[in-house]
Amino acid sequence: MPRADCIMRHLPYFCRGQVVRGFGRGSKQLGIPTANFPEQVVDNLPADISTGIYYGWASVGSGDVHKMVVSIGWNPYYKNTKKSMETHIMHIFKEDFYGEILNVAIVGYLRPEKNFDSLESLISAIQGDIEEAKKQLDLPEHFKVKEDNFFQVSKSKIMNGH
Ligand SMILES: Cc1cc2nc3c(=O)[nH]c(=O)nc-3n(C[C@H](O)[C@H](O)[C@H](O)COP(=O)(O)O)c2cc1C
Ligand SMILES: Nc1ncnc2c1ncn2[C@@H]1O[C@H](COP(=O)(O)OP(=O)(O)O)[C@@H](O)[C@H]1O
Numbered sequence: 001m002p003r004a005d006c007i008m009r010h011l012p013y014f015c016r017g018q019v020v021r022g023f024g025r026g027s028k029q030l031g032i033p034t035a036n037f038p039e040q041v042v043d044n045l046p047a048d049i050s051t052g053i054y055y056g057w058a059s060v061g062s063g064d065v066h067k068m069v070v071s072i073g074w075n076p077y078y079k080n081t082k083k084s085m086e087t088h089i090m091h092i093f094k095e096d097f098y099g100e101i102l103n104v105a106i107v108g109y110l111r112p113e114k115n116f117d118s119l120e121s122l123i124s125a126i127q128g129d130i131e132e133a134k135k136q137l138d139l140p141e142h143f144k145v146k147e148d149n150f151f152q153v154s155k156s157k158i159m160n161g162h
């Protein structure tokens with residue numbers, strides 16, 4: 001179990017980066033697309049932030065801020081060799097947003113990454129994470145992060161074109 005102080009010390013954690021292609025394993029077909037960050041953003045994470053599943057807020061470019069869940073780690077089910085950071089946003093987008101800037105505020109920790117004996121159990125674990133995240137994010141201390149200047153800055157920066 002990761003130590004709680006190693007997790008909480010870094011939260012809320014804010015970062016942004018361009019959305020890149022992942023392994024295309026079809027998480028979209030399963031109804032759980034994840035916007036992947038480039039290696040560089042993953043490498044910039046605090047060295048001692050625990051891998052695992054977190055929740056928070058996200059926006060694409062200068063768009064609205066939505067609830068999200070994010071997985072940081074090696075996806076033991078798929079035995080990845082590179083650490084990844086993938087965000088599922090609880091919003092239905094009209095189209096894909098590869099190449100756009102994803103702004104992310106991580107506010108809380110849910111659980112460590114796990115291996116599963118079937119794809120179905122991985123999917124139901126992720127669905128459970130989504131439901132828990134939705135509840136947690138309605139708490140006042142988490143809801144207020146949605147209004148953080150971090151997201152306002154992302155709007156004005158992009159609208160002014162620099
Ligand atoms: C909320 C959430 C929880 C996840 N939990 C796990 C996990 O416990 N173990 C695991 O191997 N992968 C986990 N994943 C990662 C999925 O395996 C990953 O999204 C899948 O490999 C799709 O990758 P792709 O974007 O490259 O297609 C999780 C993803 C999300 C969004
Ligand atoms: N609600 C959403 N959350 C995250 N990504 C989404 C969402 N809706 C559409 N997408 C798009 O789906 C892509 C991720 O799909 P996914 O199947 O995980 O493919 P990849 O392996 O390339 O990451 C994102 O990069 C984004 O462009």
Ligand SMILES: [Mg+2]
Pocket residue numbers: 022023027033034035036086
């Ligand atoms: Mg993905």
